[in-house]
Structures are given as structure tokens and as C-alpha cells.
Amino acid sequence: MFQSEPVQVQKLLKATEVAKILNVSRALAYRLMQRGDIPVIRVNHAVRVKPVDLQAFIDNNRIGEGSK
Numbered sequence: 001m002f003q004s005e006p007v008q009v010q011k012l013l014k015a016t017e018v019a020k021i022l023n024v025s026r027a028l029a030y031r032l033m034q035r036g037d038i039p040v041i042r043v044n045h046a047v048r049v050k051p052v053d054l055q056a057f058i059d060n061n062r063i064g065e066g067s068k
Helices: 015-022 026-035 051-060
Strands: 041-043 046-048
Touching (some): 015 051
16 A cells, blocks of 8 residues: 655635734735635635735735835
8 A cells, every 4th residue: 555645734714814914804805815816725615725825925915125
């Protein structure tokens, strides 16, 4: 039998958690996810965000000193 590598699973973020991290309303967080600005994973009717995708969104939208 083959032994597979253990899967590394990160906690997926809810819209309310995304909103809290970005310091925006939950409605704006949903809008950003709906527009595709922040990639989502759909689980039935729920949407979740990978922490790495949220960090990429933050990095890509940085303005000013130290921005890309």
C-alpha cells in the first residue's frame, strides 16, 4: 500500500473574520468576495477564504511606502 503525505489544512476564514481583519463591514467583505477581488471556496451556500488569499489581497492593495 502507498502511504500518502498528511494534508496540511489551514483554517478557512468566514466573511465576518475577513471583515474584522480588514476593518471593514461584513457587507463590504462579501462584496469583495462576490466580485472576485478575494478568492473564495464555496461549501454549499457558505463562502470561506484561505488566509493566504486574504494576505495576497492585502499585499496587492498596499499603497505608499513599501508597496509593490
